[in-house]
Amino acid sequence: MNLEHFLKSEAPGWMDDKGLDADIVLSTRIRLARNLEGYRYPLSFTEQEAKQIDGVVSQAVLNINNDKRIFSHFTIKEMPLLQRQVLVEKHLISPLLAKKEKSASVLLSSDETISVMINEEDHLRIQCLLPGLQLLETYELANKLDSHLEKQLPYAFNESFGYLTCCPTNVGTGLRASVMMHLPALTMSKQIKAVTQMLARFGMVVRGIYGEGSENLGNVYQISNQVTLGKSEEEIIDDLQNIVVQIIQSERGAREALLKKSKVVLEDRFNRSLGTLRYARVMTSEEAAACLSNVRLGVDVGIINDVPLSVLNECMILIQPGFVQQYAGTTLQPAERDIFRAKLLREKLNVNRQSSMEKGEEKYDV
Known part of the structure; x- marks a missing residue:
């Protein structure tokens, strides 16, 4: 597919209003950070190394194309800045990838549910997005693609530490699970600060609509795990699921209280x-x-x-x-x-x- 397919204004599939708890949970995202053994990380690699990694990873992803989900490859440097910004606004690439000058690219699935970002902070980042609250389903989608790629690519992995990443906070599973939530009642009733403090005690973090460093816009928040080392993928998913269910209940309670008052x-x-x-x-x-x-x-x-x-x-x-x-x-x-x-x-x-x-x-x- 050409790039114009992904630049259209229609809400992407991950914003389907029929997802579970769609009145509060807009989408679920799973991101897996991976690096290739034998290459320097993007912070210090050369342009030649960047091109090699881009070629190897892109080919591995394109090798698993099927009739259900076709991937298209786009080079970041070849995109005008405005097109990069549109892809960020649709959450198909990260703000960091959009700023890359060395060889970097993205592979997008035709239904916009999967992005594979190459040479962002790590050599590759698998991102999967589904509508509503679907943490397990989204993880299974990402894990399936990750397993296919691991058969073709030499991942940097350590028996003691797990998957090795550029930033130490991603070492271990390399998993960031996040849920985008619309929490207007908790915000209006000034309870959102208490929710944020509670999340921090459980190793979770609240970010703005575009993730780390972004601001809350329209009472939309991203809730995600902070810990990737020392917990299994299943434990991370379960912990976030339990927290999100509690927040949903709190938001619904706050809505009822506001309406009654x-x-x-x-x-x-x-x-x-x-x-x-x-x-x-x-x-x-x-x-x-x-x-x-x-x-x-x-x-x-x-x-x-x-x-x-x-x-x-x-x-x-x-x-x-x-x-x-x-x-x-x-x-x-x-x-x-x-x-x-x-x-x-x-x-x-x-x-x-x-x-x-x-x-x-x-x-x-x-």
């Missing part, structure tokens, strides 16, 4: 946000994310009935700076992006509204 205030908040998205002429990404978060919560609790989650998922991708400029077909200054972003949101949400009205689905309270 101030339903009319929430109805006003949700509908004001929807009105802003449908009629505003200028919109920053932060404001757009906040409004989308409010509307999503309104849909989840049954107050807003005429906006499908699939449309909100697409808008979450659409509001990002890279996508806004891709739609515009040119590089835009921040103020220009804010105007064009508002235009895109008006079009998406009002087209959907018109469709609902034509079908007789839109209801009004009198």
Whole structure:
């Protein structure tokens, strides 16, 4: 497949609104860090070594192509910066890979559920993404690909320490499991700080929507494990699963409490946000994310009935700076992006509204 297939604005498969606990859990991600024996790590290798690793790993992945999941290979240096940014915004590559100047590449599965990043922080990183809460299923998908590659590639492995990685915090299993969660009620009720502190005690970490170093946007958080050494993959998955289930229960409890305490205030908040998205002429990404978060919560609790989650998922991708400029077909200054972003949101949400009205689905309270 060509790169244009992966640059389209439609929400990727991992944002399917039919996943388990999709009202709170947007997606599940498994990432496995691996290196090849006999090569220096990306921090210190030469351009020639980088090219050798890229060739060896790419061929190994392409060797396992099948009819169900076809991989396409793309070289990072050959991509314009805007296209790299779009792939980051769709979570198909990491921000670090997007900045690489030496030979680095990515192999993407046709359904966008699997990325193999080459010469990022490690020689290769296998990333698998599925919608909703599917930790075991996502791990099995990543592990299957990892097992295929391990038969072809000489992984750097130590009997005492496990898989060897560039950063010591990834040594051992090399496994980072994470769940992307929408937690507006815990945020609004100011309980999110206590949740973060609780997670730290259990060896978990809370990050922003794009992982390490990124900020919370639209009340979306990534919950992931910090420990990769001294625990098996199964233990890491089980621990995170148990924690996430507790957070889901806490978020649902917080939503019920907010509705019980101030339903009319929430109805006003949700509908004001929807009105802003449908009629505003200028919109920053932060404001757009906040409004989308409010509307999503309104849909989840049954107050807003005429906006499908699939449309909100697409808008979450659409509001990002890279996508806004891709739609515009040119590089835009921040103020220009804010105007064009508002235009895109008006079009998406009002087209959907018109469709609902034509079908007789839109209801009004009198």
